[in-house]
Amino acid sequence: MRTRIIDWPTFIGAFLLLVGVTIPLVLFPDAGKEFVDKANALMTGNFGVLYLVMGLIVFFFLIYVAFSANGHVKLGAEDEKPEFNTFSWAAMLFAAGIGSSILYWAVIEWAYYYQGPPFGLEPESKEAIQWSTAYGIFHWGPIAWAIYTLPALPIAYFYYVRKKPVLKISEACRPVLGRAVDGPIGNIIDILFMFGLLGGAGTTLALGTPMIAEGISELTGIGVNLGLQTFILILCTTIFAISAYSGLKKGIKILSDINLWLALFLLGFVFLLGPTRFITETTTNSLGILLDNFFKMATWTEPFGNFAQFEETEFPETWTVFYWAWWLVYAPFVGLFVARISRGRTIRQMILGTMIYGTLGCVLFFGIMGNFGLYLQLSGSYDVIGFMNENGAPATIIQIINQLPLAKFMVLIFTVLAIIFLATTFDSSSYILSAVVQKEVEGEPLRWNRLFWAFALCLLPLVLMFLGGLGTLQTASIVGGFPLIIIMFLLAWSFMKASTQDIVASEGYEEKTIHINRKRILEKLRRKKQDSDKND
Numbered sequence: 001m002r003t004r005i006i007d008w009p010t011f012i013g014a015f016l017l018l019v020g021v022t023i024p025l026v027l028f029p030d031a032g033k034e035f036v037d038k039a040n041a042l043m044t045g046n047f048g049v050l051y052l053v054m055g056l057i058v059f060f061f062l063i064y065v066a067f068s069a070n071g072h073v074k075l076g077a078e079d080e081k082p083e084f085n086t087f088s089w090a091a092m093l094f095a096a097g098i099g100s101s102i103l104y105w106a107v108i109e110w111a112y113y114y115q116g117p118p119f120g121l122e123p124e125s126k127e128a129i130q131w132s133t134a135y136g137i138f139h140w141g142p143i144a145w146a147i148y149t150l151p152a153l154p155i156a157y158f159y160y161v162r163k164k165p166v167l168k169i170s171e172a173c174r175p176v177l178g179r180a181v182d183g184p185i186g187n188i189i190d191i192l193f194m195f196g197l198l199g200g201a202g203t204t205l206a207l208g209t210p211m212i213a214e215g216i217s218e219l220t221g222i223g224v225n226l227g228l229q230t231f232i233l234i235l236c237t238t239i240f241a242i243s244a245y246s247g248l249k250k251g252i253k254i255l256s257d258i259n260l261w262l263a264l265f266l267l268g269f270v271f272l273l274g275p276t277r278f279i280t281e282t283t284t285n286s287l288g289i290l291l292d293n294f295f296k297m298a299t300w301t302e303p304f305g306n307f308a309q310f311e312e313t314e315f316p317e318t319w320t321v322f323y324w325a326w327w328l329v330y331a332p333f334v335g336l337f338v339a340r341i342s343r344g345r346t347i348r349q350m351i352l353g354t355m356i357y358g359t360l361g362c363v364l365f366f367g368i369m370g371n372f373g374l375y376l377q378l379s380g381s382y383d384v385i386g387f388m389n390e391n392g393a394p395a396t397i398i399q400i401i402n403q404l405p406l407a408k409f410m411v412l413i414f415t416v417l418a419i420i421f422l423a424t425t426f427d428s429s430s431y432i433l434s435a436v437v438q439k440e441v442e443g444e445p446l447r448w449n450r451l452f453w454a455f456a457l458c459l460l461p462l463v464l465m466f467l468g469g470l471g472t473l474q475t476a477s478i479v480g481g482f483p484l485i486i487i488m489f490l491l492a493w494s495f496m497k498a499s500t501q502d503i504v505a506s507e508g509y510e511e512k513t514i515h516i517n518r519k520r521i522l523e524k525l526r527r528k529k530q531d532s533d534k535n536d
Contacts, residue, residue, distance in 0.1 A: 005439055005440060006438060006439070006446075007168075007187075007190075007436075007437050007439050009187045010187050010190045010436065010437050011437040013187055013191045014191045014195060014433075014437070015456065017191055017194075018194075018456075036479065037475065039479045040475045040478060040479050041317075043478075043479055043482055044317040044321045045317055048301060048321040049301055050485060051325055051485070052298060052301065052316075052320065052321065052324065054324070054328075054485050054488065055143040055146070055298065055324050056143070056299070058143070058147050058488065058492075059142060059143050059146040061150070061492055062146050062149055062150060062351050062355065065153065065347065065495075065496075066347070066351040066352055067348070069503055070347060070495075070496065070499045071346065071347045071348035071351065072347070073161065073346060073347050073503065074161075074344075075156050075157070075160040075343055075344065075345055075346065075347065075350065076160050076344045081344050082345050083342075083343040084341055086353075087257070088253050088256065088257055089341055089342070089345075089353070090353070090357040091259065091260035092337075092341055092428070093334070093337070093338050093341065093353075093354055093357065093358065094256075094260070094357060094358055094361045095255075095256045095259050095260070095421065095425065095428070096334055096425060096428035096429075097145070097148050097330070097334045097338075097358055098358075098361070098362070100204060100207065100208035100211070100212075100418045100421035100422040100425070101207050101208065102140070102361075102365050102421070103208075103211065103365075103397075103414070103417065103418050103421060104207045104208065104211055104393070104394075104397065105136065105140070106136065106365035106366045106369045106370050107369045107370060107372075107373055107397045107401075108373065108397055108400075109135075109136040109370065110132040110133055110136060110366075110370045110371075110373065111132075111373070111377075111384060111388055111393075111396075113131060113136070114128055114129060114132040114377075115385065116313065116315065117131050117132065117315075118131055118297075118300065118313070118316075119131070119300070129374070129378070130285070130289060131289070132374070133283075133285070133370065133371060134286040134287075134289040134290050134293075135319070136366040136370055137286055137287070137362065137363055137367070138290050138294075138297050138298075139319065139320065140323075140359075140362035140366065142355055142359050143298065143324070144323065144324075144327045144359075144362075145354055145355045145358035145359055147328055147331050147488075148327060148330070148331050148334040148335060148358065149335065149350070149351055149354045150331065150335065150491060150492060151169065151172065151331050151332045151334075151335025151336065151339075151488070152334075152335040152338040152342065152350060152354070153339075153350075153351075153491070153492070153495040154172035154175075154494045154495040154498065155172045155335060155339040156338075156339035156340075156342055156347070156350065157347070157498060157499055158172060158498070159339060159340070161499075161502070162498070165440040165441055166440055166441065167336055167339070167340060167432070168186075168190055168435075169189055169193045169332045169336070169436070169491070170186035170187070171186075172491055172494055172495075173186075173189065173490045173491065173494050175493075175498045176490050176493050176497065177490070190436055190437075192483055192484065192487075193332040193484070193487075194436060194437075196329035196330070196332070196478075196484065197329065197330065197332070197333045197429060197433065204422065204425055205233070205422075208418055208422045209233060209422075210224070210229065210394040211397055211398070211418055212232050212415055212418045212422070213228050213229050213232055213394070214394045214395050214397070214398040215401075215414060215415030215418065216228065216232070217398075218398050218402065218411050219408065219411060219412060219415065232419070233458055235419065236419055236422045236426065236458075237426075237454065237455065237457075237458040239419070239423040255420060255423060255424050258420060259417070259421060259424050262413065262417045263361075263365075263417060266410070266414060266417060267365065267368050269404070269410065270368050270369060270404065271368050273404065273405050274375070274404065275372065275375045275379075279367065279368055279371045279372065279375070282367070282374070282375075283363070283367030283368070286366075286367065297320070298320075300316055300320070301316050322478070325482075326478060328484050328485065328488070329478055331484070331488070332484065332487075333428075333429060333432050333433075336432045336436070337432050338350065338354055340431075340432075372400065376400065376403055381403065382399070382400070382403050384396060387399060398411060398414075401414045426457055426458075429453075429457055430454035431444075431450060433453040433456075433457075434450040434452070437449065437453075
């Protein structure tokens with residue numbers, strides 16, 4: 001009886017697609033990598049403008065919704081309070097949406113922009129320094145969190161307002177696609193989302209595992225090898241499997257709270273005992289650059305790079321378009337998770353809270369951790385660039401942390417935080433994947449289902465890690481996630497159509513907080529139909 005609740009076509013389809021992509025990469029790694037790289041270059045090169053336009057449209061659409069009548073709708077009953085306090089809610093959405101990748105890129109991303117700056121600037125020049133501190137905040141800022149937030153609107157609305165016990169991307173498209181979501185079209189939408197998430201998880205593993213291995217190596221003297229990386233993967237899998245098995249309130253919430261407190265300690269320590277004035281001034285300056293050049297950064301496509309007299313850097317495709325595609329792949333998952341934890345809040349609170357708390361967290365990480373690394377480089381205290389070019393980014397990140405007071409202790413804190421960040425992303429992922437393959441979710445997804453996807457998230461990337469193909473899987477997921485651009489617009493249309501219909505049909509339209517009573521609306525529609533039939 002318990003297996004009848006599983007949506008087997010989606011369950012099997014998603015797993016077979018992932019295995020179908022993984023096996024060729026295992027058997028023919030070089031040919032597979034070449035094919036995927038060409039497909040990715042084709043997508044980002046020819047459709048990069050589409051990604052950039054999508055980012056801006058989503059950003060302004062959410063701002064509009066937040067301050068419209070649709071944004072005043074409450075997710076839940078009239079007297080219902082938020083299921084989680086603001087601290088835990090912010091901790092969970094941030095940990096799910098960012099993961100250990102923030103520890104990786106916040107510390108080191110500036111170094112890539114410093115050596116390969118945008119707009120044709122001279123590498124390692126004063127202008128390059130200015131942009132290197134701002135571009136990371138831009139890429140992880142409001143547009144990224146807007147892309148994350150959009151899928152949460154229709155999903156939360158149907159789950160908490162229309163009381164549909166289904167956490168699926170396809171179900172959120174029902175107002176537009178109708179009964180088509182009950183057939184192959186709905187399965188394809190959900191399978192594409194799951195494939196994107198599973199591949200995107202490979203990116204998080206590809207970045208997080210070597211960094212954690214370097215931290216453990218620094219602390220213990222054990223050399224970084226596949227054995228150590230395998231141990232880290234098994235450890236993280238055990239943590240997030242236990243967390244996912246324990247459920248939302250007992251496992252994921254507690255782990256996310258610990259994660260946020262450790263992150264605040266790390267940031268506070270670096271800020272207070274590092275170059276405080278430099279960090280403060282540089283972060284403020286970066287925010288000014290971002291505010292002054294927001295549209296320039298959001299729309300730069302390097303249109304003249306193909307001409308002989310101009311040098312093509314491929315900066316937009318390599319960074320901005322790639323990031324927007326990456327956020328897009330993760331967006332349905334983060335949206336599903338944000339929707340699930342936002343009970344008792346209004347649509348407006350969910351939108352502004354996710355965008356503001358998410359952006360603020362990233363500003364703090366890039367402003368403090370990134371500018372600490374930049375200070376080491378500019379002051380001559382440590383040659384970050386030279387070490388990175390010789391030893392790679394993961395080892396460089398740990399060496400930057402090693403320049404702090406109480407170095408070993410801070411490397412320990414950083415490494416533990418990276419492990420928990422990785423675990424919090426994956427326990428949220430397994431929770432949502434299990435929800436998507438169920439026909440309905442009353443309370444929590446089935447425990448065996450949560451555990452299955454927890455291990456599926458680890459085992460397939462583990463195989464690819466041994467073959468050096470994690471990056472290829474991640475690139476493949478971004479290529480496969482291209483149709484999600486269309487799905488994003490379907491989600492926006494579905495939300496506006498459903499919520500506007502309910503608001504117009506509800507009483508208390510002018511109230512500050514709108515409580516949608518679906519039973520009352522359906523009763524009014526039934527009476528209206530009866531009166532119409534009598535008149536006929």
